[in-house]
Amino acid sequence: MSQSHQRRLPVWALRANGGVVLLFLYAPIILLVIFSFSASRIPGQWGGFTTEWYTTLFDDSRLQRTISVSVRVALVSTLIATVLGTMAALALERFTFRGRRVFDALLYLPIIIPDVTMAVMMLMFFSQSFNVVDAVFGLGLSKGFGTIVVSHVAFNIAFVSVVVRARIAGMNATLEQAASDLYASRWQAFRYVTLPLIAPGVFGGALLALTLSLDDVVVTQFVAGPGSTTLPVYVFSLIRKGVTPTINSVSVIMLVASLILVAGSVALQRANASRGRQQLQTSGGTS
Amino acid sequence: MNEITESQDQRSAAVSLRGISKLFDDVTAVDSVDLDIGDSEFFALLGPSGCGKTTTLRMIAGLEIPSAGSLQIFGEEVGSLPPNKRPVNTVFQNYALFPHMSVVDNVAFGLKMRKIPKSEISTRVHEAISLVRMTGMEDRRPNQLSGGQQQRVALARALVNRPKVLLLDEPLAALDLKLRQEMQFELKQLQREVGITFVFVTHDQEEALALSDRIGVMNDGRLLQVGTPEEMYDAPIDRFVADFIGRSNFLKATLESAEVVCLANGQRIRVPQVDAVSVGDEVQVSLRPERVMIGDLDSAPHDSAQLSGTVETETFLGNSVVYRVALDWMTIEVEADHRPDVERYHAGDRVDLWWRDDAVAVVRP
Numbered sequence: 001m002s003q004s005h006q007r008r009l010p011v012w013a014l015r016a017n018g019g020v021v022l023l024f025l026y027a028p029i030i031l032l033v034i035f036s037f038s039a040s041r042i043p044g045q046w047g048g049f050t051t052e053w054y055t056t057l058f059d060d061s062r063l064q065r066t067i068s069v070s071v072r073v074a075l076v077s078t079l080i081a082t083v084l085g086t087m088a089a090l091a092l093e094r095f096t097f098r099g100r101r102v103f104d105a106l107l108y109l110p111i112i113i114p115d116v117t118m119a120v121m122m123l124m125f126f127s128q129s130f131n132v133v134d135a136v137f138g139l140g141l142s143k144g145f146g147t148i149v150v151s152h153v154a155f156n157i158a159f160v161s162v163v164v165r166a167r168i169a170g171m172n173a174t175l176e177q178a179a180s181d182l183y184a185s186r187w188q189a190f191r192y193v194t195l196p197l198i199a200p201g202v203f204g205g206a207l208l209a210l211t212l213s214l215d216d217v218v219v220t221q222f223v224a225g226p227g228s229t230t231l232p233v234y235v236f237s238l239i240r241k242g243v244t245p246t247i248n249s250v251s252v253i254m255l256v257a258s259l260i261l262v263a264g265s266v267a268l269q270r271a272n273a274s275r276g277r278q279q280l281q282t283s284g285g286t287s
Numbered sequence: 288m289n290e291i292t293e294s295q296d297q298r299s300a301a302v303s304l305r306g307i308s309k310l311f312d313d314v315t316a317v318d319s320v321d322l323d324i325g326d327s328e329f330f331a332l333l334g335p336s337g338c339g340k341t342t343t344l345r346m347i348a349g350l351e352i353p354s355a356g357s358l359q360i361f362g363e364e365v366g367s368l369p370p371n372k373r374p375v376n377t378v379f380q381n382y383a384l385f386p387h388m389s390v391v392d393n394v395a396f397g398l399k400m401r402k403i404p405k406s407e408i409s410t411r412v413h414e415a416i417s418l419v420r421m422t423g424m425e426d427r428r429p430n431q432l433s434g435g436q437q438q439r440v441a442l443a444r445a446l447v448n449r450p451k452v453l454l455l456d457e458p459l460a461a462l463d464l465k466l467r468q469e470m471q472f473e474l475k476q477l478q479r480e481v482g483i484t485f486v487f488v489t490h491d492q493e494e495a496l497a498l499s500d501r502i503g504v505m506n507d508g509r510l511l512q513v514g515t516p517e518e519m520y521d522a523p524i525d526r527f528v529a530d531f532i533g534r535s536n537f538l539k540a541t542l543e544s545a546e547v548v549c550l551a552n553g554q555r556i557r558v559p560q561v562d563a564v565s566v567g568d569e570v571q572v573s574l575r576p577e578r579v580m581i582g583d584l585d586s587a588p589h590d591s592a593q594l595s596g597t598v599e600t601e602t603f604l605g606n607s608v609v610y611r612v613a614l615d616w617m618t619i620e621v622e623a624d625h626r627p628d629v630e631r632y633h634a635g636d637r638v639d640l641w642w643r644d645d646a647v648a649v650v651r652p
Contacts, residue, residue, distance in 0.1 A: 172381070172383065174379050174380075174381065174383040175383050175385060175386075177350050177370070177379070177383070178377070178379055178383035178384075178385070179385075179396070179400075180349075180350075180369065180370045180371050181348060181349075181350070181370045181371070181375075181376060181377045182371075182376065182396050182397035182400060182444070182445075182448065183371045183397050183400040183401050183448070184371055184396075184400045185371060185400075188400055192396075193385055196387045197386070197387060
């Protein structure tokens with residue numbers, strides 16, 4: 001082999017490199033998990049094993065409220081963003097209309113814009129529009145659950161539509177024409193042909209949106225109102241008051257939750273992929 | 288040819304196009320096409336790629352809306368109806384089978400969309416699957432089928448709906464040669480069995496000649512000529528048609544009267560009666576290579592049209608020999624049978640060429 005003549009790093013160096021990278025990535029996580037079970041009041045100090053922080057966490061009604069807000073915001077905004085983002089993706093991939101290019105460019109803006117800018121924009125938008133609505137209808141709207149959902153939808157549409165578009169682009173448009181040739185209405189063609197074929201993309205986009213929404217601190221902090229704090233914002237505010245071991249346990253729970261989400265989506269993709277491979281193999285055998 | 292067109296008019300035409308045009312932005316894809324396709328006819332739209340044949344088919348299917356003109360299917364105006372409201376079904380070029388559905392579900396799709404009762408769906412689907420000889424493959428997915436099998440499923444999926452007209456977009460183009468010849472035969476059989484109108488689009492002249500009852504040749508968005516395969520081969524009226532279907536020599540000429548043309552070298556020859564051009568027009572005489580006789584100098588019979596020249600090249604093809612014969616004003620290709628009783632000529636030989644008056648066709652240049 002010609003490679004043996006080339007100068008190569010010794011195997012131990014490669015292993016060490018890999019080890020350092022893994023350590024760099026996972027040591028903080030491991031430390032976090034370990035210290036979430038530490039009995040000491042100071043978050044970086046080991047004081048014996050305890051599950052006290054988890055119990056206080058389950059007793060902390062404020063924390064539970066923020067978790068509930070986070071989950072509800074994430075679910076509602078993901079649902080809306082997935083529907084709108086998929087529609088936008090379909091419009092851009094399947095139709096030509098006036099202003100399509102402009103729409104295309106504008107749709108990507110939320111991905112490019114810094115979070116802080118987005119947050120300030122949303123804040124100004126809400127205060128201005130609430131002024132107008134108040135003046136006209138006298139409704140006395142205020143920031144809260146609704147404004148968080150709207151903001152999350154605003155940035156998530158872009159991410160969902162990027163993911164879904166990739167999937168639609170890989171799908172033959174003739175299939176939809178075949179469906180309509182076979183007496184399917186527009187809706188039926190979408191329901192029975194397009195949607196099943198782009199479902200992995202839609203699902204992937206929804207997962208991404210869910211994660212982004214659960215994670216978001218900056219935008220949420222600007223548009224949240226009293227009583228509608230999400231978990232990340234709450235954690236952030238706790239840190240300012242001084243870190244307590246409760247934060248460790250909250251973080252571990254969030255970590256486990258996101259691991260379950262990721263593992264679920266990977267398992268789904270595996271199942272899809274192996275089904276596809278099986279089909280390929282059998283078709284290779286018959287032809 | 289005109290008689291046939293008129294008799295088609297008298298029967299109710301399956302598909303009738305009047306002044307159909309299609310513009311994409313500023314590009315004219317189809318330019319004012321008039322066409323009647325008869326009931327249970329096997330009709331081919333033939334032309335090179337980009338000639339508008341597929342666009343015409345897609346307008347009949349409802350996948351494109353005509354920019355102008357009237358489109359009727361069995362007397363009913365359908366020009367602006369969406370595809371799902373038309374009594375036609377299409378076999379797409381790459382079959383467009385639904386990859387996430389089994390063969391049965393693919394075939395049943397149209398019936399399900401029309402809310403046909405379940406028991407009827409199952410009988411009709413199995414009939415259609417056995418019609419295309421795919422019994423036993425019901426549960427396969429499209430990607431588990433070979434090209435020919437996918438083609439059959441696509442046919443079953445369309446025919447199960449009992450359309451009044453079946454549209455086929457280059458149905459055989461994706462198959463290899465041997466399979467294509469088999470499927471040609473099967474398609475023809477199938478059309479006789481189900482007895483409905485087939486309209487198919489192809490760029491393959493042999494396929495069109497072999498399969499269809501009538502052919503329409505298109506070029507640059509215009510329908511140049513419609514006729515039976517024999518008419519298209521024997522009596523083309525347009526140089527493009529004569530060139531696209533088979534091979535031909537084109538001799539420049541002027542039409543002097545309905546049955547006489549004056550060739551570019553001043554020689555007058557008799558031709559079959561011409562309607563498509565008027566007297567005095569510049570025309571071309573289409574002369575098929577295999578219809579020209581070749582013989583020794585001064586051996587041509589005196590009562591037929593003849594030219595003399597020198598053999599320039601000879602190409603041996605097994606069953607025939609193709610000579611390129613140089614005249615003083617053009618070169619003519621001649622295809623002679625290769626048999627022991629046929630004289631063989633070589634480069635440099637002086638020869639006579641002649642043909643029967645009815646062996647040629649006068650075409651628009």
